[in-house]
């Protein structure tokens with residue numbers, strides 16, 4: 166073999182990406198950076214705030230320490246209320262989301278129009294944040310836990326309804342057909358054929374959503390919809406930082422425990 | 436070349452995987468390590484490049500005392516030891532070429548590695564290597580699109596790209612069919628002999644070990660119980676290593692493996708190229 | 716088959732398979748749940764009189780909402796643009812910061828103390844609701860989009876880094892070993908083993924997070940952290956409901972577009 170052939174067969178150059186690929190990749194990078202630079206420049210960010218941000222943060226931390234333990238008494242009830250709001254809101258969700266899920270599942274919805282309505286409700290529910298729902302319900306029911314419960318429920322309907330509808334669409338049709346063939350009514354088919362199959366999903370998503378709702382209900386008070394958020398907001402506005410730090414610790418604990426409980430229950434279920 | 440003495444490994448769980456293991460390899464030979472499951476074969480191999488930290492003992496490659504090296508010295512020592520795995524351990528989302536060239540990672544700068552701009556001599560050596568292991572033309576295939584035998588060929592190429600002074604091979608054929616297994620062993624042994632690189636090969640298949648290895652070390656419960664040339668393995672030896680069993684069908688009988696052994700004379704020009712690549 | 720086997724009690728009664736087989740436990744749990752609902756509804760501080768007024772109020776609100784007022788579209792557009800810009804900027808910085816944090820949170824790559832610190836950071840920032848974080852940034856940096864961007868940066872970083880750390884931990888250990896065995900140091904290990912294996916998922920998660928940030932950017936404004944949420948909260952306090960509805964419709968369409976975009980991009984990632 167001559168040296169030339171040799172060089173041809175065993176080239177010294179190897180490229181992972183063609184120049185075109187490389188160029189394209191850099192264009193993507195550049196585009197992303199350009200979008201970010203544009204976004205930031207439009208936001209009019211007062212950069213000089215960053216100069217003493219660390220001092221501010223340090224100052225805040227200093228004022229927060231130590232947590233005001235005497236505040237614990239005042240804290241207990243709102244904290245409990247937070248948990249109630251999440252739980253009752255989740256319970257309401259189950260009742261409401263279930264029929265809507267049947268509307269929004271292709272195989273159980275009576276017709277195309279009901280299907281569309283079901284989907285529309287689910288999408289709207291999910292697109293509006295819990296806190297925004299809170300604003301709305303505070304305007305309706307006035308400030309307090311009632312608004313919170315409905316805010317939680319209205320946001321969770323979309324979440325649960327979507328997952329349950331997906332579960333309904335994936336059920337084993339054989340079982341349903343078997344029950345239909347016995348001449349069962351629509352409701353009976355639903356009760357004996359479909360419900361048992363989606364029940365585990367309903368339990369699972371309920372517990373999962375409950376855990377998310379605990380976290381959400383800690384801030385509902387910021388718009389007046391009950392729970393510990395009301396207290397947190399007023400303490401912050403009155404610069405009672407030692408109360409604030411205690412509340413943060415409490416919130417941290419509750420959220421962590423609920424996450425743990427939810428994970429444990431879900432593990433038992435599945 | 437390689438000296439191991441008094442090597443001991445106790446895992447944090449309390450399992451004593453190796454106790455007082457010692458041997459030397461001073462010619463470029465292929466050493467097969469056999470022994471029952473859990474005997475400590477993998478542990479032994481991994482202690483040599485310190486993927487597993489030995490509890491005590493001595494590992495010396497040429498003049499380097501491996502066990503006293505700090506992190507960066509260890510990296511430098513590791514690039515002189517090529518490793519081949521049972522599960523191939525290719526980076527699946529990289530192409531064949533990237534996997535092969537990753538054998539050079541110990542030698543090139545971060546920036547070069549990032550831009551996939553390896554030195555021309557490395558690239559050429561990689562192409563030569565791919566041809567030698569029978570994967571010419573596969574350079575831009577992604578590793579997850581290869582068969583098991585092909586992956587192991589890439590694994591061998593990657594290890595040899597390091598131009599190692601020692602090959603550490605952990606059950607290279609255990610996931611392959613019998614024919615591919617022989618092909619891979621033959622390739623491995625030929626390459627080791629061509630380049631004069633000693634190799635330690637963990638292997639469960641005694642007949643395969645006898646066919647291809649120059650020397651066999653038997654390990655039982657973390658201790659060496661046999662260390663001799665391949666033809667000295669008898670039924671009594673196997674009973675000592677593995678326990679009571681009818682070994683008559685396992686041992687390679689005289690004459691039936693001769694045509695399967697390593698080719699003593701590979702085609703000339705290929706061989707020359709390999710040497711060139713190895714020297715480059 | 717013998718007559719005895721035929722008359723075995725197995726065939727006599729059919730029993731539904733229950734989630735909780737023990738009937739005592741099942742009804743016990745049900746009773747506990749009912750008792751809880753009774754107790755919690757009683758414990759909540761609900762002004763029933765005010766709630767009863769809710770229905771006519773809601774009707775009144777609805778009539779005032781229609782038709783939605785898109786007349787102040789420039790204000791609307793400015794708010795939406797600000798929200799989107801906040802989401803872009805926050806996603807970008809979140810993506811960048813998540814890389815080191817995610818790597819440090821992978822137990823198979825870093826020493827234990829580093830891992831513990833990184834995981835603690837991730838858990839801490841995940842526990843607190845965005846709005847709680849937002850209110851702190853508003854205290855430190857004042858009202859405006861900067862506080863919102865920083866809030867979303869924190870939330871994105873913890874989210875993406877948690878996913879990244881989990882993906883890295885799920886990598887097959889053999890590949891890491893193989894690259895380590897070539898003598899590559901930590902940076903090259905990241906380059907030739909970790910990054911190719913986790914990159915597609917990382918990009919997918921980041922795109923998802925961009926979508927989530929668009930959703931969240933519409934609410935952080937409620938505590939004064941910029942974006943359309945700030946405008947929305949103001950309309951509610953002014954009973955300016957027809958404009959509220961216009962904003963809500965815009966938010967829902969924006970969220971919809973974001974989700975569509977995110978699904979489209981993720982569909983194209985291999």
Ligand SMILES: Nc1ncnc2c1ncn2[C@@H]1O[C@H](COP(=O)(O)OP(=O)(O)OP(=O)(O)O)[C@@H](O)[C@H]1O
Pocket residue numbers: 446447448450451452470471472473474475476477478479
């Ligand atoms: N990471 C580990 N932690 C604790 N004990 C281990 C670990 N790795 C191996 N061991 C133990 O050390 C002993 C030797 O294991 P090793 O993997 O070296 O055996 P082997 O000879 O390679 O076995 P095989 O043929 O099955 O691959 C076994 O008892 C094993 O349980």
Ligand SMILES: [Mg+2]
Pocket residue numbers: 476477478
């Ligand atoms: Mg092993």
